[in-house]
Amino acid sequence: MVSWILFFYGSVIPVIIVLALIGIKGFVEITRYESGTTFFYKLNPITKVVLGIVVMAVASVTTWWIGAILTAAMLLVYLTLNDGFRKFMYAFYLFLSTFLGGTWSIAPYTPYSVLQLAGFKQFNVIWVWPSYFTAFGYEPYLTVQQLIYGAQVAFRITAVVVTSLLLVLTTTASDIFRMFTKLKVPIAITFAITVAFTTVPKVFDLIDTSVKMQFLRGFGYGKTAILRPFYLLVAAILAIPPTIIYLARNARNLAISVDTRGFRAYNSRTSLVELTYSKYDYIMWGIIVMLIVLAILANIFGFGRTIPYTGL
C-alpha cells in the first residue's frame, strides 16, 4: 500500500502540479515574450544563450547543492521580470514538478553498481519494494543514496530549464531572428526557427481554447473535483488533432503575408536595429566567468559531481 502511494507520489503529483497549478494558460505565459525594462530584457540574446550553456555546464560538473543554489538563484531572477511574481510562481511550479518527477524517475531505477561508481560507500535502505515492482524496472530497495543521486540529476535539469525559459520570456522573436542572422545561419532556417519559436505559446493557447470548448459542452460535468485534473488531461489530448489542423491551415496565411513583404527576395535582410553589447552584457559576462571559476574551485575542493560518467 505504502509502496503504491510512493509510486503515485512520484508519478502523479508532478502531473497534478502541472494540470492544477500551472494549467494550460500557465504554459502560454511561461513560453511567451512580454515586454519589460529590467536587467534581463536589456541583455543581448547571445549573452543569455551563453549563460544557459554555462549554467548547464556548472550544474553538471558540481555537487547537487550547487545545482540547487543555481536553480534557486535563477528562479529569483523571475521576480525582476515584468509581472514577476506570477511568472515566478509558474516557474516555481514547473521547477517543483520537474524536480519531483525527475528525481522519482531516476532514483528507484538506479542500480547499486552505478551508486558505487558515484562514490557512495554505504547504503541506507529506507523502503523495501514488493517484489513485483521490479516489473517497472525498480530496484528491490529504495535507499537515501538513490534519492541523492536522483536529486543530483534532477537539479541539473531544473537549472537548465529555468535558465532557458528566462531566455524565452525576455527575448523578442525579432531578437532571436537577429541573433541567428548574426551567427550567419541561412535565412530560411532562421525564419523557420523564429516561426517555431512564436508558435510554441500559440500551441498552448489553441489547446486551451479547445479544452474550454469541450468543458462548455459538458465534458466531465458533475464529476468530483479530484478527478478534474484528469479530465483536463484527457481534454488536452483530444484537443491536439484540431490544433494540428488549425495550425496547418493557418500556415498558408502566414506564408502569404510574409511573401507579400518580399521575404527571401534577397539572401540577406537589412535590420533597423542592430544587436549590440551594452554595459549590462559586460556585467553578465562577469557573472558567467565567476560561475566558471566557481565550478573549477568546487571541483578542486571536492564538491565535484556525484554522477559517475556512466551517463543518464
Added chain:
Amino acid sequence: MSFNGIKGAVNVPGEIPWEIVLLYFILALAFVFYIGKKQGGLKKFTTLDLVYIAVGAALGVAWEFYIGSYLGRLLPSSPFIGIGFWGRILIILIFVALVRKVGAGMLSLLIFNVLSDLLHYGFGGEPMFTIYETLTYGLFIDLLIALTGGHIFGIGLKPNTASADVPEEVLVKNLRRRQNILAIVEGIVLGILFALPDPIFYLGFFRPFLYGAIVNWQTVIFDIEAFIPGDVIITIIAGFLALRVARAVGQ
C-alpha cells in the same frame, strides 16, 4: 575538462570505433550536399513549406517537453514505451508529409533541436545531438521521400484515369485503398529504421563519447527489439493521420 559537456572518450570498452561513426556521418552529409546541389538547396522550399516545418517542430517541442513528458511519468519506465519520442515523430511526420520534399525531414529535426535547446536543454552537448538526430531520423524520412518520389504515404498521388469506363468514385476508392496500404508498408519500414539509431548510435557511441558510459551490447540488441513494435505502430498511425491532415488542408 571537456568542451560543452562533451567528454570525447573514444576508447571505452565496446564502443563503436569512431571511424565508422564518422564515416556514416560523412556519407550522410555527402548525400545531403548531393541532394541539395541537385534540387537547389534551401531555395526549393517555399515559404509555406518553411512555415509547415516550423509549426511541426513547435508542436513537437510542446509535446515532448510539456505534454508527453508528464504522460510518460504515469507509465512504467520501459524500453517498450517512449511517449515523448512517439509524439514527436508522429507530429513531425504529419507536417513533413505536407511538404514532401527531400530535406524536409532533416530540416524539421534541425529546427526541433534548435528550438528544444532554446526552450529546454540550453544547448548542452551541442552540436552533437543536432547532428545526430538530423542525420539519422531526419535522413531516414528524407530517404523514404526520395524513394517514393515525393509521395510519402501515397499523398499527392492522382487517381488512375487511364481506364475511362470506370466511374470516378471507384477510382477514388481504389486510390484511398492504395494510400492506406502504402501508409502501412512505409510505416513499417520507417518504424524499423527509427528503432535503430538510438540504441546503436546513442548507447553504442554518443553516450560513451559524451559521458564515457560503458557499452552493454545486450542492452543495445534488446532495446532495438523493444523499440520496433511501438515505433512501427506509431509510424503507421502517423501515415494515416498524415493522409487525413493532407486532405483537411486541401492537398
